[in-house]
Amino acid sequence: MNEFADAAGNGLTPNELERILREIGLSRYHNRHPLHHQMTSGQLSKGQLQAWALNRYCYQAVIPRKDAMILSHAEDPAFRAEWRKRIEDHDGSDGWNGGIARWLKLATGLGLDRDFVASQQGALPATRFAVGAYLSFCTDKSLLEAVASSLTELFSPVIIGERVPAMLAKYDYVTEDILEYFKPRPVQASRDADYALAYVRQHADTPEKQQAVIDALVFKCDLLWAMLDALEQAYGDHGHIPPGAFDPKQP
């Protein structure tokens, strides 16, 4: 059941809205997913970690594209000046010295072929549908809803703080160098999330807009959750790898 379906009721103060958004993170963010717990407790095989990195690349790759969609909807130059930093974080100055390149370094550090990962050919169908849905959401919905859908970043410093030390401790082939992607992320994510949250608090000024913001964050949490569900279904102990998807046993 979606307990947030009517959460805006007859209207909320900005503080009440923020409290609900944080509750959504506490109950639905992907750090509550069993696969995340298996990862942090050292239970995943190398093949399962490879599958996670390969699929998650598709998410990384769509982020600057959805942020470009958001930019195209924004009429305020000050908003665009702030939001474009997100694209620079991922693409760097030449396309290959930002977050996307660092994610490829993570994937190759786990033993995957760079071009295969970048081609996205081995990704699960469900991963492709999920990241496509994120791009469509930011294309078709209002600017306010698209900004709200980025608010999972409020919670990403928590999951990164759980993931990185655990991976270093539990998997002897994982090094700090491989996980370099995550180093700047908590600072970048806090900057981005603070801006997006202030925007949402200011612009969600009717019950309808507040409910739309709440729904956008639930949608995004569901999307991240569905990506981990798909990995578990394909690569879990009794999993079933879809035709054409990456198979760790046939590298």
Ligand SMILES: O=C(O)c1cc(C(=O)O)c2c(n1)C(=O)C(=O)c1cc(C(=O)O)[nH]c1-2
């Ligand atoms: O490591 C993670 O679990 C995680 C989660 C999220 C997120 O919550 O959407 C992002 C990231 N990482 C991330 O690295 C990132 O650049 C990012 C951008 C966005 C976004 O929606 O705009 N989310 C996330």
